[in-house]
Amino acid sequence: MPQNTFTHFDPHSVPSPCFVVDKVAIENNLKVLHHVQQASGAKVLAALKAFSFWHLAPLYKKYLSGTCASGYNEAKLGFDYYGGETHVFSAAFKPEELESVLSFADHVVFNSLQQWQRFQPLIQEALKARPSLDFGLRINPEHSEGTVPIYDPCAPCSRLGIPNDQLDRGQLKGISGLHFHTLCEQGFDPLDRTLSAVEEKFGDILPQLKWVNFGGGHHITADGYNIDALIQRIIDFRERYDVEVYLEPGEAIAIHTGVLVAEVLDITHNTMPLAILDTSATCHMPDTLEMPYRPEITGGYLPNEKAYTYRLGGMTCLAGDVMGDWSFEQPLKVGQRLIFEDMSHYTMVKTTTFNGINLPALAIWDSDAHHTQVVKTFGYDDFKNRLS
Numbered sequence: 001m002p003q004n005t006f007t008h009f010d011p012h013s014v015p016s017p018c019f020v021v022d023k024v025a026i027e028n029n030l031k032v033l034h035h036v037q038q039a040s041g042a043k044v045l046a047a048l049k050a051f052s053f054w055h056l057a058p059l060y061k062k063y064l065s066g067t068c069a070s071g072y073n074e075a076k077l078g079f080d081y082y083g084g085e086t087h088v089f090s091a092a093f094k095p096e097e098l099e100s101v102l103s104f105a106d107h108v109v110f111n112s113l114q115q116w117q118r119f120q121p122l123i124q125e126a127l128k129a130r131p132s133l134d135f136g137l138r139i140n141p142e143h144s145e146g147t148v149p150i151y152d153p154c155a156p157c158s159r160l161g162i163p164n165d166q167l168d169r170g171q172l173k174g175i176s177g178l179h180f181h182t183l184c185e186q187g188f189d190p191l192d193r194t195l196s197a198v199e200e201k202f203g204d205i206l207p208q209l210k211w212v213n214f215g216g217g218h219h220i221t222a223d224g225y226n227i228d229a230l231i232q233r234i235i236d237f238r239e240r241y242d243v244e245v246y247l248e249p250g251e252a253i254a255i256h257t258g259v260l261v262a263e264v265l266d267i268t269h270n271t272m273p274l275a276i277l278d279t280s281a282t283c284h285m286p287d288t289l290e291m292p293y294r295p296e297i298t299g300g301y302l303p304n305e306k307a308y309t310y311r312l313g314g315m316t317c318l319a320g321d322v323m324g325d326w327s328f329e330q331p332l333k334v335g336q337r338l339i340f341e342d343m344s345h346y347t348m349v350k351t352t353t354f355n356g357i358n359l360p361a362l363a364i365w366d367s368d369a370h371h372t373q374v375v376k377t378f379g380y381d382d383f384k385n386r387l388s
């Protein structure tokens with residue numbers, strides 16, 4: 001991990017498996033995002049879908065303008081613990097959940113004109129009690145920057161966002177903003193090109209709006225991100241259309257801030273050495289299968305780069321529950337702890353208990369004070385109670 005804040009961390013200081021998040025690294029990322037807010041005039045929201053470790057919510061209040069959510073439960077979590085503005089988008093709202101959302105959210109964004117019209121009775125009733133409520137629509141710029149189809153909201157036949165030719169300008173009364181989300185862990189240039197597509201297709205609407213939400217996927221805190229260009233582009237956009245601008249980074253808050261500690265349970269052999277860990281790709285780090293990608297391991301190298309190469313797999317019965325192949329300078333041993341790096345964003349929010357595998361414990365590491373605090377552990381009751 002570039003920041004290397006886990007150099008002095010002892011993997012035996014926590015249960016295994018365990019997600020460990022460095023609150024110092026989190027705060028450093030928040031400071032960068034706060035700088036973007038201050039310099040550009042935009043408001044930055046934390047996308048809880050990527051990282052919702054609410055034990056750290058007090059830190060967010062110091063630096064960001066609020067949270068954005070993809071449904072009722074995330075929205076309620078943001079409202080209850082994070083402070084600031086609460087923004088909610090859903091691909092489709094259930095009536096009972098929308099009614100609750102309308103009682104506390106600041107911005108509610110619809111994915112279709114059909115839902116915007118269908119829920120007008122609820123919306124008008126909510127406005128009587130809360131006249132400051134803002135409503136928006138998610139648009140689809142039909143401009144793809146993603147390289148992985150499953151994560152591309154602008155892919156053909158995407159269900160996310162309204163294409164330009166489907167956005168009836170006559171149905172926009174009461175709409176104060178537009179929202180788009182097209183990026184996934186990307187730099188400034190893809191955003192710049194996307195904004196140009198938005199301006200080309202929806203430019204006639206922009207001057208009528210109060211705000212525009214640029215969505216998430218902005219890798220603002222990653223090495224090499226052109227922060228100065230982002231700030232200037234936001235300033236120019238705000239001045240050109242006289243609108244408020246929102247950003248919704250998720251991974252940018254949690255990138256390079258956490259690890260997943262795992263333990264070697266067994267070592268076997270089938271054509272090559274195999275190590276079975278007490279964690280699971282499918283249960284605890286599903287993006288390694290969905291994206292897919294190969295996570296880094298502290299002290300691990302590419303296959304055959306060092307003397308001892310192993311295929312690392314999980315505890316479940318899924319044949320494909322495999323993290324990948326790594327080589328090590330020394331042979332692995334049963335009981336040895338391994339550290340998977342950069343395991344904060346899109347990990348703990350996606351965990352499952354498939355096969356009854358325990359969820360990893362949650363811990364906070366303070367890399368300044370060299371102190372570890374275990375926040376939560378999980379067991380049988382967590383598995384049992386979610387099923388019946």
